[in-house]
Amino acid sequence: MSCPFKPKWERRKEARPKELLAAALHLFVERGFAATRLDDVAKAAGVSKGTLYLYFSSKEDLFKAVVRESIVPLLGEAEGMIDEFEGNTESLFRQLTLSWWQSIGETKLSGLPKLMMGEAGNFPELARFYQEEVIARGERLLVRVLERGMECGEIRKVDLEIDTRLLIAPVIMMMMMWKHSSCVCQIEPEKLSVYLEHYIRMAWNSLVIR
Amino acid sequence: MSCPFKPKWERRKEARPKELLAAALHLFVERGFAATRLDDVAKAAGVSKGTLYLYFSSKEDLFKAVVRESIVPLLGEAEGMIDEFEGNTESLFRQLTLSWWQSIGETKLSGLPKLMMGEAGNFPELARFYQEEVIARGERLLVRVLERGMECGEIRKVDLEIDTRLLIAPVIMMMMMWKHSSCVCQIEPEKLSVYLEHYIRMAWNSLVIR
Amino acid sequence: MSCPFKPKWERRKEARPKELLAAALHLFVERGFAATRLDDVAKAAGVSKGTLYLYFSSKEDLFKAVVRESIVPLLGEAEGMIDEFEGNTESLFRQLTLSWWQSIGETKLSGLPKLMMGEAGNFPELARFYQEEVIARGERLLVRVLERGMECGEIRKVDLEIDTRLLIAPVIMMMMMWKHSSCVCQIEPEKLSVYLEHYIRMAWNSLVIR
Amino acid sequence: MSCPFKPKWERRKEARPKELLAAALHLFVERGFAATRLDDVAKAAGVSKGTLYLYFSSKEDLFKAVVRESIVPLLGEAEGMIDEFEGNTESLFRQLTLSWWQSIGETKLSGLPKLMMGEAGNFPELARFYQEEVIARGERLLVRVLERGMECGEIRKVDLEIDTRLLIAPVIMMMMMWKHSSCVCQIEPEKLSVYLEHYIRMAWNSLVIR
DNA sequence: GATGAATGAGATTTCATTCAT
DNA sequence: CATGAATGAAATCTCATTCAT
Numbered sequence: 001m002s003c004p005f006k007p008k009w010e011r012r013k014e015a016r017p018k019e020l021l022a023a024a025l026h027l028f029v030e031r032g033f034a035a036t037r038l039d040d041v042a043k044a045a046g047v048s049k050g051t052l053y054l055y056f057s058s059k060e061d062l063f064k065a066v067v068r069e070s071i072v073p074l075l076g077e078a079e080g081m082i083d084e085f086e087g088n089t090e091s092l093f094r095q096l097t098l099s100w101w102q103s104i105g106e107t108k109l110s111g112l113p114k115l116m117m118g119e120a121g122n123f124p125e126l127a128r129f130y131q132e133e134v135i136a137r138g139e140r141l142l143v144r145v146l147e148r149g150m151e152c153g154e155i156r157k158v159d160l161e162i163d164t165r166l167l168i169a170p171v172i173m174m175m176m177m178w179k180h181s182s183c184v185c186q187i188e189p190e191k192l193s194v195y196l197e198h199y200i201r202m203a204w205n206s207l208v209i210r
Numbered sequence: 211m212s213c214p215f216k217p218k219w220e221r222r223k224e225a226r227p228k229e230l231l232a233a234a235l236h237l238f239v240e241r242g243f244a245a246t247r248l249d250d251v252a253k254a255a256g257v258s259k260g261t262l263y264l265y266f267s268s269k270e271d272l273f274k275a276v277v278r279e280s281i282v283p284l285l286g287e288a289e290g291m292i293d294e295f296e297g298n299t300e301s302l303f304r305q306l307t308l309s310w311w312q313s314i315g316e317t318k319l320s321g322l323p324k325l326m327m328g329e330a331g332n333f334p335e336l337a338r339f340y341q342e343e344v345i346a347r348g349e350r351l352l353v354r355v356l357e358r359g360m361e362c363g364e365i366r367k368v369d370l371e372i373d374t375r376l377l378i379a380p381v382i383m384m385m386m387m388w389k390h391s392s393c394v395c396q397i398e399p400e401k402l403s404v405y406l407e408h409y410i411r412m413a414w415n416s417l418v419i420r
Numbered sequence: 421m422s423c424p425f426k427p428k429w430e431r432r433k434e435a436r437p438k439e440l441l442a443a444a445l446h447l448f449v450e451r452g453f454a455a456t457r458l459d460d461v462a463k464a465a466g467v468s469k470g471t472l473y474l475y476f477s478s479k480e481d482l483f484k485a486v487v488r489e490s491i492v493p494l495l496g497e498a499e500g501m502i503d504e505f506e507g508n509t510e511s512l513f514r515q516l517t518l519s520w521w522q523s524i525g526e527t528k529l530s531g532l533p534k535l536m537m538g539e540a541g542n543f544p545e546l547a548r549f550y551q552e553e554v555i556a557r558g559e560r561l562l563v564r565v566l567e568r569g570m571e572c573g574e575i576r577k578v579d580l581e582i583d584t585r586l587l588i589a590p591v592i593m594m595m596m597m598w599k600h601s602s603c604v605c606q607i608e609p610e611k612l613s614v615y616l617e618h619y620i621r622m623a624w625n626s627l628v629i630r
Numbered sequence: 631m632s633c634p635f636k637p638k639w640e641r642r643k644e645a646r647p648k649e650l651l652a653a654a655l656h657l658f659v660e661r662g663f664a665a666t667r668l669d670d671v672a673k674a675a676g677v678s679k680g681t682l683y684l685y686f687s688s689k690e691d692l693f694k695a696v697v698r699e700s701i702v703p704l705l706g707e708a709e710g711m712i713d714e715f716e717g718n719t720e721s722l723f724r725q726l727t728l729s730w731w732q733s734i735g736e737t738k739l740s741g742l743p744k745l746m747m748g749e750a751g752n753f754p755e756l757a758r759f760y761q762e763e764v765i766a767r768g769e770r771l772l773v774r775v776l777e778r779g780m781e782c783g784e785i786r787k788v789d790l791e792i793d794t795r796l797l798i799a800p801v802i803m804m805m806m807m808w809k810h811s812s813c814v815c816q817i818e819p820e821k822l823s824v825y826l827e828h829y830i831r832m833a834w835n836s837l838v839i840r
Numbered sequence: 841g842a843t844g845a846a847t848g849a850g851a852t853t854t855c856a857t858t859c860a861t
Numbered sequence: 862c863a864t865g866a867a868t869g870a871a872a873t874c875t876c877a878t879t880c881a882t
Contacts, residue, residue: 034245035332037855048864050859059856117386118328122245165397173383176327187375226845248873258847263874454665455752457876468843470880479877537806538748542665585817593803596747607795646866668852678868683853 019045020052025066029111033063033119033126064129071112074103075137082144089149090204096145097200101171105192110175117176139164146207155207167203174199227265227275229255235276239321243273243329243336274339281322284313285347292354299359300414306355307381307410315402320385327386349374356417365417377416380409439465440472445486449531453483453539453546484549491532494523495557502564509569510624516565517620521591525612530595537596559584566627575627587623594619647685647695649675655696659741663693663749663756694759701742704733705767712774719779720834726775727801727830735822740805747806769794776837785837797836800829 023044027036038059042049056062078096085092104110112134120127142164149155174187174195187195233254237246248269252262266272288306295302314320322344330337352374359365384397384405397405443464447456458479462469476482498516505512524530532550540547562584569575594607594615607615653674657666668689672682686692708726715722734740742764750757772794779785804817804825817825 031332032244032328034242038857039855049857050864050866051862053857054862114327117324118242122241162401169383170380173379191372247871249871257845259873260848260875261846264845267874269873451752452748454662458878459876469878470843470845471841473878474841534747537744538662542661582821589803590800593799611792667850669850677866679852680854680869681867684866687853689852 017045017047017055020047020055020062021066021069024062025070025108028063028066028115029108032115033059033123038062060123060126063126067112067130067133070109071104071134072137074100074109075134075141077103078141079144082141082148089145089152089154090208092148093145093204093207094200096141097171097196097203101196105171105175105196113172114176139168142167149207154209156209158207163207167206170199170203171196226255226257226261230257230262230265230272231276231279234272235280235318238273238276238325239318242325243269243333248272270333270336273336277322277340277343280319281314281344282347284310284319285344285351287313288351292351292358299355299362299364300418302358303355303414304410306351307406307413311381311406315381315385315406323382324386349378352377359417363419366419368417373417377413380413381406384409437465437467437475440467440475440482441486441489444482445490445528448483448486448535449528452535453479453543458482480543480546483546487532487550487553490529491524491554492557494520494529495554495561497523498561499564502561502568509565509572509574510628512568513565513624513627514620516561517591517616517623521616525591525595525616533592534596559588562587569627574629576629578627583627587626590619590623591616646675646677646681650677650682650685650692651696651699654692655700655738658693658696658745659738662745663689663753668692690753690756693756697742697760697763700739701734701764702767704730704739705764705771707733708771712771712778719775719782719784722778723775723834724830726771727826727833731801731826735801735805735826743802744806769798772797779837783839786839788837793837797833800833801826804829 020041024036024041027041027044030036038052039049041062042052045052052062056065078100081096081099082092085095087095112130116127116130120130143160146155146158146160146164150157174192230251234246234251237251237254240246248262249259251272252259255262262272266275288310291306291309292302295305297305322340326337326340330340353370356365356368356370356374360367384402440461444456444461447461447464450456458472459469461482462472465472472482476485498520501516501519502512505515507515532554536547536550540550563580566575566578566580566584570577594612650671654666654671657671657674660666668682669679671692672679675682682692686695708730711726711729712722715725742760746757746760750760773790776785776788776790776794780787804822
């Protein structure tokens, strides 16, 4: 909808300092949602705590904005890639996985799944939001790839719910173990690309018609 | 005097710690370490806040006790099983995995890995404790199985550090996604036994000499 | 009153373990009244906290008992000494001062004045008690010595209120600075006897007829 | 809108710390360090408990600030007086003593020595701080006076450590007994100036060459 | 008489949120 | 727009006192 009278919320949104969202992402990932103090977010962004409340009506709102501004656009890009991709589905799957790893797995964003898994229980509204905006949409992404593969006869008939989750799980796991798992089950960063290659091969192997 | 009024307290010296530990495990797993209020732990155990401090000197101490009394003994049992096992190593691995899943994966204890992953960064002392008492010891468990398999010529030569972690990771993941991940990436409980069977087969396949 | 039916309070009093009073004195002097935990007093006396309450109805009561059993009898002895003393008043003053220093100044009892000075404000009932039972009675002691000296023509006419206090002050000061003043204005223990000699000479000098 | 309702708070950035320090000094002196509740300090300053923590990071920090803002500057002034004084050392000593009595002895600050003596044992860090910032510096003050007197041939050769302490002790004592010693050994305020005159004469007498 | 488990009010400290300026 | 002082509820931990056994 390109109406000329943008709602107030929309106009503000444009002005929202990226610094606040960057600082918030950084601290949320570093310390978790509950343990992050808005004081610190504001300080890290170089503004006062009051200013933060000009842009975000609450801590939860700030978190949602972080998710909306950081991960959600990437889902859009990925959807675009699927729309326009012209090669075979195996290439698409590989491409998608690699670019997804580059834009999420190797950045701070990789901390969000761990964060959500840890805090979802205490912040149901956040859990609902994340589930809808990120997880469901991410799963739909893979569902489309699998559907494309099946339509082209490249892969066997799979269960679109179960197999999607099975395919996604290992990568989530890799991310959670990478950033800031603080000595608990940590994996050395330089090993991660090896993991990723193994993952892609194994995953596709489990999909092709034998 | 058998008056109808409940006495303000009852002497329950022996029962108290167990009740407190059970309540604490429940709440820690449900809400995480930081978000669990000792008030609630006490209330859940049917005692006052002060009573909790008769048995545990601090919140961290309570958490350590939970870990010590619940998970650590299971590691002892597992070590015993390895000592006495007489069949081939594949059976041992299968047996170990299944009994471990029964005693941990299917109980509240499955919530601890998620908890630790989420809060390790904010409670370094707890992370250190858990790493030493549980993770390191758990890894040694699997290391012994792999060594046994190699000595008997049942499995190929493996890297005792890397491959151990790779083998453990999927099960940790299953547990974290099962209990209380509150709609984020959750897997239906009845599917988990299928996951487990897949895991065992895949894991052993990756170990045997091809 | 030597009636054969001692009141219950009196009978109990005899049985009161000296250990409790000793432990209490020790800890009160070491840490102050408010900061001393009855838990610790009981533990130091080798009994349970409940037992303490069999003998003393409250923390304040325990403190009063400490004072009554430790300092007050010494005042009685001193009064006896004055009654029976046969030498001149200067000897009496010297004797009194020295024995007082031996039985109070050099023992844990020296900690009580500091304690009272610090905590009197927060425990008015204790302050009242100490003032009546110890300070007033101690001052009367010296008043009697001064009266005796004046009657015998040994010393000049003095103000029984002001001069008594002036004479007592330095010794109180010495005690407060000795025990447990924890690096604040502390005086080395071996210097104290020198202080005492100086004090006696100076004090008597200020009293004799010039 | 000049509504009749008092606003929940007023911006008083500059005034707050002073009000808090004044309230804190008052209550610390009145009740001691441990027995003073920050709640009461805040209330006395007309703010909430949380506000107090905007200015002072802990109870100990508040106490240190009280000392730093109240007593320490006076030591600076006294040092200045010594630097610039041109008369003989006896006048300097008298002047110093009198002005010190006026600015400390007659104000609430006189309560601090009593406070420290009482609580030093339980708060070692506070004791260390007070010893370094106040006592040591105060003693150096008198040492300089005595050195000046010796250099000018006005006084005999004295022991700079021992005699300094001996000279200071009586005045500390006067202060401790004056304010809030709550009927324990209390001296009437109007008598104190007589004490002070006696002290100055006696002290100087003990210093001059006989 | 003796015990010690239990209590609960109260202390310090933290932090999301508000709102006059 | 921006500020940051102020709030107050809530969390952990302490300890004098009670009372069933």
